[in-house]
Amino acid sequence: MAKSSEESSSRRTFMMVIIGLISSIIGVALTIPVLGVVLSPLFRKRDIVWTKLGKFSDLEIKPLAPKFIPVYFKVKEGWSVNTLPRQVIVVKTIGGKFLFFSNQCTHLGCPIHWVPARQKFLCPCHGGMFNALGEVVGGPPPRPLYKWVHKIENDAVYIQNKFIDNPKDRGI
Ligand code: FES
Numbered sequence: 615m616a617k618s619s620e621e622s623s624s625r626r627t628f629m630m631v632i633i634g635l636i637s638s639i640i641g642v643a644l645t646i647p648v649l650g651v652v653l654s655p656l657f658r659k660r661d662i663v664w665t666k667l668g669k670f671s672d673l674e675i676k677p678l679a680p681k682f683i684p685v686y687f688k689v690k691e692g693w694s695v696n697t698l699p700r701q702v703i704v705v706k707t708i709g710g711k712f713l714f715f716s717n718q719c720t721h722l723g724c725p726i727h728w729v730p731a732r733q734k735f736l737c738p739c740h741g742g743m744f745n746a747l748g749e750v751v752g753g754p755p756p757r758p759l760y761k762w763v764h765k766i767e768n769d770a771v772y773i774q775n776k777f778i779d780n781p782k783d784r785g786i
Pocket of ligand 1: 723
């Protein structure tokens with residue numbers, strides 16, 4: 615009789631363990647999709663958006679005399695919408711073509727500035743130098759200046775928070 619009571623007790627314990635396990639599996643199965651919905655914005659790439667730089671007819675600049683213009687991209691990051699301030703360097707070539715460069719040095723990303731007397735963009739961090747066409751003319755930068763994706767529509771210039779040759783294909 616004592617043996618039968620022991621058997622029924624261990625059977626009860628076994629059943630409790632099984633029920634506990636099944637409950638845990640159901641709990642985890644229900645939680646994973648909810649967590650996915652809640653956390654997915656954190657792992658998403660930054661949105662790529664357009665912003666207006668200004669009127670094209672207002673870009674009355676002399677050839678090879680760069681003009682720095684600030685732009686503000688409103689992008690969704692995670693659960694919030696942030697404003698990202700960036701700089702566009704507009705350069706008009708001798709032939710009248712317009713180029714829209716980033717002011718980010720292509721070495722380690724420091725902001726460059728234009729030195730008219732030397733006709734060069736200089737990077738204060740490690741001495742990188744670029745000419746007005748964005749080509750490297752000195753220092754460690756491994757490649758020319760990045761160019762913003764842009765379009766001109768109805769006399770307005772629009773810039774995208776993406777470089778033309780951005781290998782990561784994500785918002786900047
Ligand atoms: S960051 Fe510009 S030269 Fe290094």
